[in-house]
Amino acid sequence: MSPAVTVRGLVKRFDTGRAETVEAVRGIDLDVSAGEVFGFLGPNGAGKSTTINMLCTLTAPTAGAAKVAGYDVQAERDDVRRNIGLVFQETTLDGYLSAEQNLRFHAELYGVPRATLSDRLRQVLEMVGLWERRKSKVTTFSGGMKRRLEIARGLLHSPRVLFLDSRPSASIHRPAARSGATSASCGAPMTSRSS
Ligand SMILES: Nc1ncnc2c1ncn2[C@@H]1O[C@H](COP(=O)(O)OP(=O)(O)OP(=O)(O)O)[C@@H](O)[C@H]1O
Numbered sequence: 611m612s613p614a615v616t617v618r619g620l621v622k623r624f625d626t627g628r629a630e631t632v633e634a635v636r637g638i639d640l641d642v643s644a645g646e647v648f649g650f651l652g653p654n655g656a657g658k659s660t661t662i663n664m665l666c667t668l669t670a671p672t673a674g675a676a677k678v679a680g681y682d683v684q685a686e687r688d689d690v691r692r693n694i695g696l697v698f699q700e701t702t703l704d705g706y707l708s709a710e711q712n713l714r715f716h717a718e719l720y721g722v723p724r725a726t727l728s729d730r731l732r733q734v735l736e737m738v739g740l741w742e743r744r745k746s747k748v749t750t751f752s753g754g755m756k757r758r759l760e761i762a763r764g765l766l767h768s769p770r771v772l773f774l775d776s777r778p779s780a781s782i783h784r785p786a787a788r789s790g791a792t793s794a795s796c797g798a799p800m801t802s803r804s805s
């Protein structure tokens with residue numbers, strides 16, 4: 611099985627347009643094996659989100675190379691996207707839809723087969739302890755419940771690599787954190803942790 615993530619000399623510079631360049635990521639190397647849970651720590655502004663954005667093909671590296679699930683983040687972007695799940699730092703749920711509707715919308719976008727969708731929905735919602743609340747609108751959820759729903763959504767299409775650009779300790783408390791729902795039991799090799 612190919613490694614979950616391989617990064618070599620990854621650099622990202624932002625041209626801020628005022629003859630000023632921000633070097634957000636200054637040449638990093640890392641290897642994450644399949645099945646490994648990898649925590650990526652650093653202070654605010656250290657470049658964690660920028661790194662995740664490059665690995666998820668949302669922004670192009672300035673230099674260096676990276677492979678995710680065996681695919682090159684620049685040359686094989688569609689393959690990378692098909693094989694990853696991503697939980698953004700800021701919530702991206704639709705508050706006016708129910709938990710289940712948010713997940714069904716995501717399943718549609720990712721082409722989750724209809725035949726397996728019901729079972730999979732139940733599996734991920736039970737895993738994060740939200741099965742009983744599946745019909746509730748997301749606006750009625752607490753911060754931690756929204757976070758857990760986003761993790762369920764990130765796992766819905768059974769990605770090979772899950773990226774969590776989040777503070778795992780923020781919002782998520784027992785019993786969800788204790789159940790291992792954020793990573794280990796889901797086969798999620800990589801997490802990013804804000805300070
Ligand atoms: N689109 C952008 N244009 C210009 N500068 C940017 C852009 N995105 C990020 N940066 C800069 O890159 C640096 C790293 O930002 P990044 O968001 O990756 O940090 P982070 O480690 O995720 O921080 P936090 O813990 O606060 O989430 C910061 O100096 C930030 O201002």
Ligand SMILES: [Mg+2]
Nearest residue numbers: 658659699804
């Ligand atoms: Mg960040």
